[in-house]
Amino acid sequence: MEEVKVFAPATVANVSCGFDVLGFCLDHVGDTVIVRKSNTPGVRITKIEGQELPLETKKNVAGVAVEALLEQIETPFGFEIEIEKGIKAGSGIGSSAASSAGAVVGVNALLGNPFSRNELIAFAMKGEELASGAAHADNVSPALLGGFTLVRCGKKPDVISLPAPTELFATIIHPKIELRTADARSVLKQSISLDKAIQQWGNVGALVSGLYTNNYKLISRALVDVIIEPERSILIPHFDELKATALAAGGLGGGISGSGPSLFTLSRGEKTAENVRQALIKSFEPHGIPFDTFVSKINTHGAKIV
Ligand code: HSE
Numbered sequence: 001m002e003e004v005k006v007f008a009p010a011t012v013a014n015v016s017c018g019f020d021v022l023g024f025c026l027d028h029v030g031d032t033v034i035v036r037k038s039n040t041p042g043v044r045i046t047k048i049e050g051q052e053l054p055l056e057t058k059k060n061v062a063g064v065a066v067e068a069l070l071e072q073i074e075t076p077f078g079f080e081i082e083i084e085k086g087i088k089a090g091s092g093i094g095s096s097a098a099s100s101a102g103a104v105v106g107v108n109a110l111l112g113n114p115f116s117r118n119e120l121i122a123f124a125m126k127g128e129e130l131a132s133g134a135a136h137a138d139n140v141s142p143a144l145l146g147g148f149t150l151v152r153c154g155k156k157p158d159v160i161s162l163p164a165p166t167e168l169f170a171t172i173i174h175p176k177i178e179l180r181t182a183d184a185r186s187v188l189k190q191s192i193s194l195d196k197a198i199q200q201w202g203n204v205g206a207l208v209s210g211l212y213t214n215n216y217k218l219i220s221r222a223l224v225d226v227i228i229e230p231e232r233s234i235l236i237p238h239f240d241e242l243k244a245t246a247l248a249a250g251g252l253g254g255g256i257s258g259s260g261p262s263l264f265t266l267s268r269g270e271k272t273a274e275n276v277r278q279a280l281i282k283s284f285e286p287h288g289i290p291f292d293t294f295v296s297k298i299n300t301h302g303a304k305i306v
Contacts, residue, residue, distance in 0.1 A: 001109070001110055002036060002037050002110075003034065003035065003036035003037070003110075004034070004035050004036075004106045004109045004110060004305050005032060005033070005034050005106075005305065005306050006032070006033045006034075006035070006102040006103075006105045006106045006109075006303055006304065006305055006306065007030055007031075007032055007102070007303065007304050007306045008030050008031045008032070008033055008098040008099065008101045008102030008105070008143055008303040009025050009026050009027065009028075009029065009030035009094075009098060009143060009299050009302065009303065010025075010026040010029040010030050010086075010087050010093040010094050010095075010098060011023050011024065011025050011026060011093065011094035011097055011098070011139045011142045011143050011258075012024050012026065012093060012094070012142075012170065012172075012257045012258065012264045013094060013097075013136070013138035013139045013142075013257070013258040013259075014138060014225070014228065014255075014256065014257075014258060015148070015207065015223070015264075016203070016207075016222075016223045016224060016225040016229070016253065016254065016255040017200055017203035017204050017207060017222060017223065017224060017225050018138070018150070018204050018207070019225070019227065019228045020134075020136045020137075020138050020151070020153065021138060021150055021151045021152075021153065021204070022138060022148065022149070022150055022151075022204065022207070023094075023138040023139055023141055023142040023148070023149050023151075024142050024147065024148045024149070024164065024170070024298055025142035025143060025145075025146045025147060025298065025299040025300070025302050026093065026170060026172070026296040026298075026299055027296045027297050027298070027299040028294070028296060029086060029087060029093070029172075029294060029296065030086050030087060030098050030102075031083055031084060031085055031086050031087055031095070031098040031099050031102055032083075032084040032086065032102070032306075033062065033081060033082070033083050033084075033099060033102030033103050033105075033106055034081070034082040034083075034084075034106070035079055035080070035081050035103060035106030035107055035109075035110060036079065036080050036110075037077045037078075037079060037080075037110055038077060038078040038079055038080045039077060039078070040078045041075075041077070041078040042057070042067075042070070042078045042079075043057055043063055043066045043067055043070065043078060043079045043080075043081065043107075044057060044078070044079070044080050044081070045057060045060045045062065045063050045080075045081050045082075045083070046080045046081065046082055047082040047083070048060075048082075048083045048085065049082075049083070049084045049085065050084055050085035050086065051085040051088065051089060053083075053085070053089065059130070060099075060130075061096040061099050061100045061127030061128070061130050061131050062081055062083060062099045062100055062102070062103035062127060063081070063103075064100075064126045064127055064129075064130050065100035065101075065103055065104050065123050065124045065125075065126050065127040066079060066081065066103050066104060066107050066123070067126075068122070068123040068126040069104050069107055069108070069115070069120070069123040070107075072115075072123075073111065073114055075111060079106075079107055079110070081103055081106070083099050083102070083103075085099070086098075088174075088176075088178075089178075090178035090179055090180050090181075091174050091178075091261070091262055092174070092179065092256065092257045092258040092259055092260045092261055092262035093172060093174070093257055093258065093262050094139035094140075094142075094143060094258060096127055096128060096130075096131035096132070096139075096181075097124065097127070097128060097139030097140045097143045098139075098143055098303075099127065100123075100124040100125075100126070100127030100128065100140060100143075101120070101124045101140050101143035101144045101302070101303045102143075102303055103127075104120045104123045104124050104144075105117075105120065105144070105303045105305070106305075108120060109305055117144045117145055117302070118144075118145070118159060120144050121137055121140055121141055121144055121145075121157055121159055122156060122157060124137075124140035124143070124144060125137050125140055125157065127140070128140060131181060131182075132180075132181035132182045132185060132259075133182050133185070134181075134185060136151075137151045137153075137157040137159060138151055138258075139258060141157070141159045142302065143302055143303055144302050144303055145159065145161050145302050146161075146299055146300045146301040146302035147161055147162065147163070147164040147298060147299075147300045147302075148161070148162040148163070148164050148211055148298070149161055149162065150162055150208065162208060162211050162212070163211050163212055164211065164298040164300055165211060165214045165216070165219075167214075167216070167268050167269055168216075168219075168266055168267075168268065168297075168298055169266070169267050169268075169269065169270045169272070169273035169295055169296065169297055169298075170264050170265065170266055170267075170273065170295070170296045170297075170298065171246065171251065171254075171264070171265045171267060171273045171274075171276040171277045171280065171293065171294075171295050172257060172262055172263070172264055172292075172293065172294050172295075172296065173242060173262065173263050173277075173280045173284065173291060173292070173293045174261065174262040174291055174292045174293070175236065175237060175238075175261050175262075175284070175289050175290075175291045176289065176290040176291055176292070177236075177237065177261050177289065178261075179235055179236070179259060179260045179261045180259075181258070181259040183235075184232055184235060184259035184260055185259065187231055187232060187235070188228065188231055188232070189231065192227050196226050196227050197227075199224075199226045200225070200226055200227050203222045203223075203224050203225075204222075206218055206221065206222035207219060207222035207223065210222055216252060216268045219252055219253070219266065220252035220253050221253075222253075223252060223253025223254060223255065223266065224253070225255050225256075228256070229255050229256055232256055232259065232260060233255075233256065235260060235261070236256065236260050236261045236263070237261075237287065237289060238283075238284065238287055239256075239263070241283060242263050242280060242283060242284060243255065243263065245279050245280055245282075245283040246263070246265040246276045246279065246280060247265075248279070249272075249275050249276045249278075249279035249280075250267060250272040250275055250276060251265035251266065251267045251272070251273075251276045252265075252266045252267055252268060253265070253266060254266055263280075265280075270295065270297070273295045274295055276295075277293045277294070277295050280293055281293055
């Protein structure tokens with residue numbers, strides 16, 4: 001095999017209550033990453049389509065992720081990478097994670113898969129570190145493993161795959177303003193009250209339990225973020241109105257997708273998710289801000305060779 005093409009999906013990080021630890025994988029929307037062997041050692045980004053992003057390896061999230069992988073294994077050849085951006089940078093649905101995940105999956109495949117998907121997470125996180133200044137794994141984990149994931153943070157990420165109830169569908173609305181993750185992180189307070197922490201970890205546990213038991217009502221009650229959302233939602237135009245609209249249209253719950261500006265809503269059934277999408281369009285259109293919406297099932301396989 002000399003070349004592979006990888007579809008690397010968009011993801012929703014945080015999932016309301018799980019800042020930096022929870023995430024899930026979306027379907028259809030994502031980046032396409034082509035990786036080919038080269039006689040020149042190392043890694044080169046040869047083409048990026050769809051967006052203006054740096055080609056220089058050390059300034060490109062896919063470049064640094066692959067360099068981290070190549071530090072762990074000797075190869076007789078190098079790699080060239082082409083990226084077709086299907087996800088806009090700064091949209092809140094895991095743009096940098098998709099490129100990083102796609103690149104490491106492609107390189108790993110050309111090397112005969114010496115690393116497991118779980119082992120690739122640490123490499124892809126290097127891309128996140130470059131993009132946002134923080135090596136969070138809550139986008140790259142679902143991008144690589146699919147479904148819902150939980151990250152136990154330590155020296156090395158300890159990532160646990162969680163079940164995805166089959167009737168869960170996500171609705172995404174992306175108001176087209178750019179919100180850089182680094183900026184959305186810089187507004188966060190560095191300490192939280194015990195009272196809020198108790199509410200938040202109760203919700204994380206409840207959400208995990210709801211996913212295991214297909215308990216949609218519990219999932220709905222658990223999709224609450226008392227720590228991050230109050231601080232970040234002011235950066236997103238008409239956030240409160242959009243969230244209330246999604247809930248009134250039948251959504252189980254939702255909030256800021258990753259660091260925003262996209263919002264996600266989880267619903268039981270595709271029809272309800274579509275109703276939520278229609279309601280969001282009706283509510284947001286009069287504001288005159290360009291936006292995109294889509295409905296997605298939960299993608300249970302993650303990045304895929306196509
Ligand atoms: N957990 C990260 C954050 C996700 O909220 O900053 C960024 O997409």
